[in-house]
Amino acid sequence: MFIQQLINGLTLGGVYALIALGYTMVYGILELINFAHGEIYMLGAYLGIIFLAFFTTVGLTAYSLPLAMILTFVLSVIFCSAYGFTIEKIAYKPLRNAPRLSPLISAIGVSIFLQNYVMLTQGATDKIFPNLFEKAGIEFIGARVTYTQIFIIAASAVLMLSLNLFITKTRMGKAMRAVAQDKVMASLVGINIDTVISATFIIGSALAAVAGLMVAIYYGLVNYSIGYIAGIKAFTAAVLGGIGSIPGAMFGGVLLGLVESFSAAYISSEYKDAYAFIILIIILFIKPSGLFGKSQEEKV
């Protein structure tokens, strides 16, 4: 039971962490809570269904399932990155010097627009993700671990490690950290702020797309409103870890997944969604800036 819940929690936590990273990266750079981010995750799931259906129609899935899956992932990531990039250009960039509440409201608007756009074009009922991987798995110390779960945990870990490497080692990663710390100073060493912001949205959206597609495979069901609750949970994870902090979002996501899975198993599954917020309230009482956040003096 314990091991089983641990595995379930890590699976869920990996997904939350991937989405939370998008929230935290955008917040770190723009101090904007991108409420439309959950919708990118939802789009990732839908695009996955669409591309996979297409590959099945043309016979690629029957020819080679792994190839079809890889192409589905790649295309969903590209499309979602394009959505993220475009949303920033249309909805946030024109408001960059506006009062802080304006882009926030714009973000909520984008979120409502995307939900309705998908509802109108794809229908309001659940879509089924084809069950391509039977519930095959392995026995692991008395727990049953499906290959899908192993894949989700491994993929989340690899993506998070790569992101960390990207942020600490590459030129663009360094530029991102510089912009997050001081935009004016960053532009004065020749960093193009617009490019960095676009890169942030593209990377965040790519991670959300992968998360959405993995959840679609895991649960087998997709609905136009899944982005809302997943977005709120991932946002909670980001706040839990300290919004703006990348290791914070990773840790917060995994922690949230574990809390949900254990409390659903050991306490009651009725209030599954409430535990996340209970933990959030407790942590914010003890450490208002989140687990990895730095307490900041108010800028005058």
Added chain:
Amino acid sequence: MYLLEVRDLTKHFGGIRAIDEVWFRAKEGSIMSIIGPNGAGKTTLFNCLTGITRPTKGVISFFDREITRLGRDSIVKLGVARTFQNIRLFREMTVIENVMVSQHCRTRSGLLSAIIRSSSFRDEEKAIREKALEYLELVGLEAYPDTIASSLPYGSQKRLEIAKALATEPRLILLDEPTAGMNPQETGAMMGLIKKLQGLGKTIILIEHDMKVVMGISENIVVLDHGMKIAEGTPSEIKCNPMVIEAYLGKEH
């Protein structure tokens, strides 16, 4: 050859004329000082030169190219770097990272080569690091590359700012009160460093309150008061200019 030309530069903030029709030129390879009482518009002038503030009117040209309306990063790429009166560093980065990130506009390795860690990426990374160490050595911080910037003592932070400015490979360096808050010994070292920068072929414009520094190293001085240029000349000319004495000490009774 004039590196920088400022013509008719004006900046209004509401009804306040922070800079009012200022003209001046800076010769390539020279050290120039901008002085004036508090609130004379010196820092606003620097902000206009680096694209932080858009001037209300006037023209700034750098190497015969107008830069008045260019973005901050484009101005840096053309070769204008600056430091701030109240030190601005990437406080959470290490000393060497601060310098390395400042080489951003002079490097090119993209994301793809970083992921596959191609040999050109590794070579460039190594070159950037070596170059950063050179800049640190120049300002005397080579012993602390891995210290977090905000934990350096004040004087060293000021020197790190200069290393950062140098890392953008500028032709013109604007120093905003480089010796503010320093003791005489540190001030002397800073003057030496500024001379050293000139020796490297850099043109330097500094805002400074310490008259020993101003008179000691500048070839040309521009005096601002209430946003207007009230005098310009060599240190000895400025010293006995009655307008300047009046601006600083008030009218004699």
